[in-house]
Amino acid sequence: MEYTVQKLGKLAGISARTLRYYDEIGILKPARISSSGYRIYGKKEVDLLQQILFYRELGVDLESIKKIVTSPSFDSVKSLREHHLKLLAKREQLDKLIRNVEKTIAMTEGRIEMSDKEKFEGFKQKLIEENEAKYGKEIREKYGEDVVEKNYAYFKNMSKEDYDRMTGLSEQILETLAEAMKTGDPAGPLGQKAADLHKQWISMCWGHYDKEAHANVAQMYVDDERFTAYYDDRVRPGAAVFLRDAIRIYTGK
Amino acid sequence: MEYTVQKLGKLAGISARTLRYYDEIGILKPARISSSGYRIYGKKEVDLLQQILFYRELGVDLESIKKIVTSPSFDSVKSLREHHLKLLAKREQLDKLIRNVEKTIAMTEGRIEMSDKEKFEGFKQKLIEENEAKYGKEIREKYGEDVVEKNYAYFKNMSKEDYDRMTGLSEQILETLAEAMKTGDPAGPLGQKAADLHKQWISMCWGHYDKEAHANVAQMYVDDERFTAYYDDRVRPGAAVFLRDAIRIYTGK
DNA sequence: TGTTGACATTAACGTAACGTAAAGGTGTAA
DNA sequence: TTACACCTTTACGTTACGTTAATGTCAACA
Numbered sequence: 001m002e003y004t005v006q007k008l009g010k011l012a013g014i015s016a017r018t019l020r021y022y023d024e025i026g027i028l029k030p031a032r033i034s035s036s037g038y039r040i041y042g043k044k045e046v047d048l049l050q051q052i053l054f055y056r057e058l059g060v061d062l063e064s065i066k067k068i069v070t071s072p073s074f075d076s077v078k079s080l081r082e083h084h085l086k087l088l089a090k091r092e093q094l095d096k097l098i099r100n101v102e103k104t105i106a107m108t109e110g111r112i113e114m115s116d117k118e119k120f121e122g123f124k125q126k127l128i129e130e131n132e133a134k135y136g137k138e139i140r141e142k143y144g145e146d147v148v149e150k151n152y153a154y155f156k157n158m159s160k161e162d163y164d165r166m167t168g169l170s171e172q173i174l175e176t177l178a179e180a181m182k183t184g185d186p187a188g189p190l191g192q193k194a195a196d197l198h199k200q201w202i203s204m205c206w207g208h209y210d211k212e213a214h215a216n217v218a219q220m221y222v223d224d225e226r227f228t229a230y231y232d233d234r235v236r237p238g239a240a241v242f243l244r245d246a247i248r249i250y251t252g253k
Numbered sequence: 254m255e256y257t258v259q260k261l262g263k264l265a266g267i268s269a270r271t272l273r274y275y276d277e278i279g280i281l282k283p284a285r286i287s288s289s290g291y292r293i294y295g296k297k298e299v300d301l302l303q304q305i306l307f308y309r310e311l312g313v314d315l316e317s318i319k320k321i322v323t324s325p326s327f328d329s330v331k332s333l334r335e336h337h338l339k340l341l342a343k344r345e346q347l348d349k350l351i352r353n354v355e356k357t358i359a360m361t362e363g364r365i366e367m368s369d370k371e372k373f374e375g376f377k378q379k380l381i382e383e384n385e386a387k388y389g390k391e392i393r394e395k396y397g398e399d400v401v402e403k404n405y406a407y408f409k410n411m412s413k414e415d416y417d418r419m420t421g422l423s424e425q426i427l428e429t430l431a432e433a434m435k436t437g438d439p440a441g442p443l444g445q446k447a448a449d450l451h452k453q454w455i456s457m458c459w460g461h462y463d464k465e466a467h468a469n470v471a472q473m474y475v476d477d478e479r480f481t482a483y484y485d486d487r488v489r490p491g492a493a494v495f496l497r498d499a500i501r502i503y504t505g506k
Numbered sequence: 507t508g509t510t511g512a513c514a515t516t517a518a519c520g521t522a523a524c525g526t527a528a529a530g531g532t533g534t535a536a
Numbered sequence: 537t538t539a540c541a542c543c544t545t546t547a548c549g550t551t552a553c554g555t556t557a558a559t560g561t562c563a564a565c566a
Contacts, residue, residue: 006542012373016543021524036532038543043369050357050372057350061522077361084354087347094344097310101337104303108330116296119303120265259513269514274553289561291514315552 002031003041012049027066028052054083058090096121173197177243178235186246194243195250211251218247255284256294265302280319281305304329307336311343349374426450430496431488439498447496448503471500 005016022028023039028049030039041049048069055065068079100121103114176197180190199214231239258269275281276292281302283292294302301322308318321327353374356367429450433443451471484492 004543011369015524017524017526020544025523034543036543037545038532046369046372053373054350054354063522077358080354080358080361084351084358087351087354091344091347091351094340094347097307098337098340098344101307101333101340105330105333105337108333116264116299119299120306257514268554270553270555273515278552287514289514290516291561 001043003046005039005041008041008046008049011046012053014053022049022052022062025062025066027062027069051079054080058083058086169197169200174231174235177231177239180246181236181239181242186242187249191242191246192250195246198243198247199250215248215251218244218251254296256299258292258294261294261299261302264299265306267306275302275305275315278315278319280315280322304332307333311336311339427484427488430484430492433499434489434492434495439495440502444495444499445503448499451496451500452503468501468504471497471504 003011005019009016009019019028019039019041023030028045031042031045032040034040051069052065055068056062060068100118104119173194176190176194180186180188180194183190185191198218231243256264258272262269262272272281272292272294276283281298284295284298285293287293304322305318308321309315313321321332353372357372426447429443429447433439433441433447436443438444484496
């Protein structure tokens, strides 16, 4: 339960020098100093260090962290909750970056076109701040929205040929789906053909293919009424559920 | 299509000084210099800057980035794919951190106990490297696994009282579920009671409650055969599906 | 046409968060 | 006691810019 600089450093994945520096700037003082002058840290310090590293991870500078953790009104639970929200926002931004990379790969291979502005999507801190403002009230509702937006986003900057191929595919999916529903069997050859066409379509949208994601999107078609309406209107009621079932079987998920 | 320092800076979300510095260290030279000495950047430079910022986001130092992008064998698509994998690994680590924060909140409120070692889970770079090794072959398979493991992880460090309350809840869920299935109606009072008990149980596991996540877990009970088997064995075949339906109605998702 | 104001330039010093090296003391296992 | 891995302080070095100063440029408006 007692740690020297090196032991605590190893535990937390930071250097001994960093701990001495934190002592120096008064952000994390050891619990006591041994008779020979060694810094000795205890349980309380371990917890405080954890908090400090949480904030550091967020890119907060040490001066601000010091103010936060040494404040007399420092409410660690409240602070953790705020921290939690910020991490969620950060993950959202990271997801944007990931999508950007996927898009850039597709672009480099000539499948889609990207505007200069889009090329930097996901980098800007501003986006994080915008997210934070929204996050106060409703985190998850928005998160669900994003998944939907993701699907539309890829349409915007395609080359003309790809766009034509895609709309062709969409119609084929609808036709095959209509035929397949007459058999009533999502596992049958027509149902599986529909799922396969949908796979091709998804692959074009995303620049790659991934079973797990495919299965998730299929579930989304059932969960999100906008998608449900799209298929049910264009084919026949129950089409979204039928397509989901076919894709589930197709992906084996 | 032509940018000065400030315009490009605004586009990319970085300062003009940064662009001058990148010119100075030879990492991003302008396409040409205007008659009055202004730096003028073109399309090629925009793309290169994007690549540079991708790497910077990953914490790569500029010296290394310079080597990478100025290398004659620099394959941007290959580099982007590697980059993509690293971002996925980073997201995984971020998810660990988020789980850690959630756990810490629960701990601070006295619901569970955490070992010192656990307190720093998610910080260590080592974990990223381990992930990268695994990522080479099968990314998504493992990602699916994690969601399952997440559910088990919280059991390990609970206090005795909480553990007892939780096992009590589990049994209540199973009993209520059995009764509810006799009515055949997931929307009925018994079905909704089962969903509510399950909500309490989930809340204990996670330290907080979230409708979206609840609905997702319910879907997982159907998708993952280990969970399906658990409920179907203990109650009766079809129990997992019944519980999912009840929770879907309960959460309104 | 002159002036304003937002841009651009180079030069140079400042900074945060440590890394690293020097010079020395401490603890313990062989 | 000797080796060796730890600890200490002091102090200078490093990265990736921020900031300030002193000065030049361009488009627009009185």
